[in-house]
Amino acid sequence: ETGVTQTPRHLVMGMTNKKSLKCEQHLGHNAMYWYKQSAKKPLELMFVYNFKEQTENNSVPSRFSPECPNSSHLFLHLHTLQPEDSALYLCASSQPGTGALAKNIQYFGAGTRLSVL
């Protein structure tokens, strides 16, 4: 266990559905991330939150809507998805730091395997 829990582990949804992915970390970290991992593609960073504030949105379509109510929880709300959105969605957390000594080691959840029909 990495201390980062994602639910659900598997999700099948139609293009007109609305669903949410949940991520919870018990590591006391203040940075959280959403990544998308598609087959045969590099890991794609979607969103970054630092101290509950969104600090990066990597040109993600608006059908993906993140929410970070506190430093321990991160959600990804999904609506009107497309079949090409089918992928493994990974959440990660890290402890922010500054300067040359900062490590930014990220701890990942097991992911949610999403299939859009």
Add this chain to the structure above:
Amino acid sequence: SQQGEEDPQALSIQEGENATMNCSYKTSINNLQWYRQNSGRGLVHLILIRSNEREKHSGRLRVTLDTSKKSSSLLITASRAADTASYFCATARGGETSGSRLTFGEGTQLTVNP
């Protein structure tokens, strides 16, 4: 933007052999990290090497970093079937506060045959 690239894309070896994977990147970095991913699971951090370090060891893992060539290698010695996984390098940029992005490479799929 910076992008890590691993080679080879796939590597198949016998148990007991050593496995070497390489990673190249394009911009200045604060540190470089290697992660492992078992099929369909999350990534697990293996080892970190800072930009002012040249070599680091952790158990059966040995990482080297050549900042002049912007490249790193991960060596797994005496491999085991349980080492079968995808391995990714990730770079943290220089000059930035942490809590920001890591840039991941495309990964090397390692298969260790019993």
